[in-house]
Amino acid sequence: xxxxxxxxxxxxxxxxxxxxxxxxxxxxxxxxxxxxxxxxxxxxxxxxxxxxxxxxxxxxxxxxxxxxxxxxxxxxxxxxxxxxxxxxxxxxxxxxxxxxxxxxxxxxxxxxxxxxxxxxxxxxxxxxxxxxxxxxxxxxxxxxxxxxxxxxxxxxxxxxxxxxxxxxxxxxxxxxxxxxxxxxxxxxxxxxxxxxxxxxxxxxxxxxxxxxxxxxxxxxxxxxxxxxxxxxxxxxxxxxxxxxxxxxxxxxxxxxxxxxxxxxxxxxxxxx
Amino acid sequence: xxxxxxxxxxxxxxxxxxxxxxxxxxxxxxxxxxxxxxxxxxxxxxxxxxxxxxxxxxxxxxxxxxxxxxxxxxxxxxxxxxxxxxxxxxxxxxxxxxxxxxxxxxxxxxxxxxxxxxxxxxxxxxxxxxxxxxxxxxxxxxxxxxxxxxxxxxxxxxxxxxxxxxxxxxxxxxxxxxxxxxxxxxxxxxxxxxxxxxxxxxxxxxxxxxxxxxxxxxxxxxxxxxxxxxxxxxxxxxxxxxxxxxxxxxxxxxxxxxxxxxxxxxxxxxxxxxxxxxxxxxxxxxxxxxxxxxxxx
Numbered sequence: 001x002x003x004x005x006x007x008x009x010x011x012x013x014x015x016x017x018x019x020x021x022x023x024x025x026x027x028x029x030x031x032x033x034x035x036x037x038x039x040x041x042x043x044x045x046x047x048x049x050x051x052x053x054x055x056x057x058x059x060x061x062x063x064x065x066x067x068x069x070x071x072x073x074x075x076x077x078x079x080x081x082x083x084x085x086x087x088x089x090x091x092x093x094x095x096x097x098x099x100x101x102x103x104x105x106x107x108x109x110x111x112x113x114x115x116x117x118x119x120x121x122x123x124x125x126x127x128x129x130x131x132x133x134x135x136x137x138x139x140x141x142x143x144x145x146x147x148x149x150x151x152x153x154x155x156x157x158x159x160x161x162x163x164x165x166x167x168x169x170x171x172x173x174x175x176x177x178x179x180x181x182x183x184x185x186x187x188x189x190x191x192x193x194x195x196x197x198x199x200x201x202x203x204x205x206x207x208x209x210x211x212x213x214x215x216x217x218x219x220x221x222x223x224x225x226x227x228x229x230x231x232x233x234x235x236x237x238x239x240x241x242x243x244x245x246x247x248x249x250x251x252x253x254x255x256x257x258x259x260x261x262x263x264x265x266x267x268x269x270x271x272x
Numbered sequence: 273x274x275x276x277x278x279x280x281x282x283x284x285x286x287x288x289x290x291x292x293x294x295x296x297x298x299x300x301x302x303x304x305x306x307x308x309x310x311x312x313x314x315x316x317x318x319x320x321x322x323x324x325x326x327x328x329x330x331x332x333x334x335x336x337x338x339x340x341x342x343x344x345x346x347x348x349x350x351x352x353x354x355x356x357x358x359x360x361x362x363x364x365x366x367x368x369x370x371x372x373x374x375x376x377x378x379x380x381x382x383x384x385x386x387x388x389x390x391x392x393x394x395x396x397x398x399x400x401x402x403x404x405x406x407x408x409x410x411x412x413x414x415x416x417x418x419x420x421x422x423x424x425x426x427x428x429x430x431x432x433x434x435x436x437x438x439x440x441x442x443x444x445x446x447x448x449x450x451x452x453x454x455x456x457x458x459x460x461x462x463x464x465x466x467x468x469x470x471x472x473x474x475x476x477x478x479x480x481x482x483x484x485x486x487x488x489x490x491x492x493x494x495x496x497x498x499x500x501x502x503x504x505x506x507x508x509x510x511x512x513x514x515x516x517x518x519x520x521x522x523x524x525x526x527x528x529x530x531x532x533x534x535x536x537x538x539x540x541x542x543x544x545x546x547x548x549x550x551x552x553x554x555x556x557x558x559x560x561x562x563x564x565x566x567x568x569x
Binding site: 033037038046047049050052054055056057058059060061062073074091092093132133136139143144145151152154155156158160161162163164165166195196197198200246247250251253254257258260261264265267 | 348349350351352362370371372373374375376377384386401440441455456457458459467475476477478479480481482487488489490507536537539540543544546547550551554
């Protein structure tokens with residue numbers, strides 16, 4: 001009887017060993033993995049829209065942070081943007097509002113108490129955020145006045161920008177499709193434009209060349225260079241109707257009166 | 273020895289009966305099995321409840337997507353020891369062609385959208401990410417705008433008033449209703465958003481995105497027409513007649529007197545005065561001389 005029970009126990013233990021139950025503790029379950037599905041590496045996120053990061057895990061149960069059950073195969077994801085802890089995620093998507101510029105988003109699986117797994121399980125993706133559009137070639141054109149126009153000393157220049165957003169200088173370098181406009185008058189810097197309002201010009205008489213150039217946040221030209229030029233001729237009092245300009249006639253009158261004064265003085269002297 | 277029980281071999285009738293019973297039982301089991309498998313394998317379905325197809329997402333807000341799923345259980349993919357089942361998985365969300373969400377719960381979610389037309393598509397997938405067979409997905413088209421979702425855009429010029437006499441530079445002020453001004457930067461057209469064009473006669477002299485008065489300078493003298501109109505992001509004029517306005521004004525010179533004119537005129541007056549004084553003095557002297565000679569000149 002004892003021998004039978006002993007044989008049964010041995011058989012059960014043998015079956016358990018064969019089925020791998022003890023080995024699950026010895027070898028450990030398959031290691032958790034983490035991967036970023038979206039966005040794709042180095043993608044440009046346009047229009048300043050928030051970045052939706054979609055990730056996948058395997059052999060890991062995502063749980064709400066702080067639920068108190070800490071195990072090596074469950075927990076949440078720490079989200080680090082440029083090496084700064086920004087958010088925690090317990091679902092497979094996290095939406096991040098990021099400023100313009102290049103960013104590195106790094107995800108890390110952590111247990112419920114926030115400690116990293118051993119070995120560390122991370123995944124990262126680099127993105128570029130811009131307030132401009134994600135694609136498209138920047139363009140610049142002058143709407144008014146027309147090329148070769150005759151304008152007054154006081155005038156305005158209206159322009160149009162496409163696929164490019166005007167922002168204040170000093171933003172991060174290398175951001176596509178955002179920057180400002182450098183306005184040049186006769187090849188000399190004239191103004192920096194950071195919004196779409198028309199440019200007010202106050203020019204001396206004569207021919208002038210106004211050039212607008214799209215530049216990046218550091219003030220450098222785009223590649224390829226995007227400019228628009230305009231040649232105008234400035235004439236004072238343009239558009240003003242003067243019904244009768246007596247200036248030349250008054251000069252003649254002055255001359256005649258002057259001669260009359262001289263004649264009167266001469267006759268006076270002669271009379272004495 | 274125990275007596276042997278009678279067997280079917282010994283009784284063919286009993287054997288036939290037991291075979292029939294076994295067949296009936298088997299058929300019953302098969303029927304139950306088939307009916308229950310039909311219930312379990314009911315096809316998953318997915319419906320987008322909100323927004324409605326073609327809805328306008330106004331005022332630059334995010335779109336809230338609400339959806340319903342039946343015969344499909346949402347689970348987190350990649351769980352420990354996960355064994356996928358046919359009617360279990362998660363959902364992928366696409367905005368146009370971009371993959372933007374992985375949903376593990378049937379809950380409404382919010383999507384930021386830029387101006388223009390967009391398609392939102394939700395697709396059910398198995399735990400391992402493979403598509404269901406047949407594919408189960410639903411999509412909806414929306415149009416996003418920074419403008420309001422109702423009301424016809426209107427523009428009215430407040431100043432200058434009709435036939436007003438002005439100088440060569442004036443401020444044009446206007447009131448805009450049911451329309452939002454946005455920077456034109458090549459983005460798609462969207463309802464009730466765009467910018468303002470200012471015209472002198474038929475020439476567009478300015479494109480602005482400001483609600484404040486705009487200064488127009490160097491206006492030509494005489495009777496002219498100032499215009500303002502609302503246009504789409506691509507500069508096409510709105511078809512709505514109340515989205516544009518014109519006003520006739522009279523531009524007069526504030527001062528067309530130049531410095532040479534003033535100086536020449538002043539000098540002329542001075543010289544004329546001197547000449548008159550000299551002539552009068554000469555006449556006075558002549559009269560005095562005549563009196564001194566006894567009345568004869």
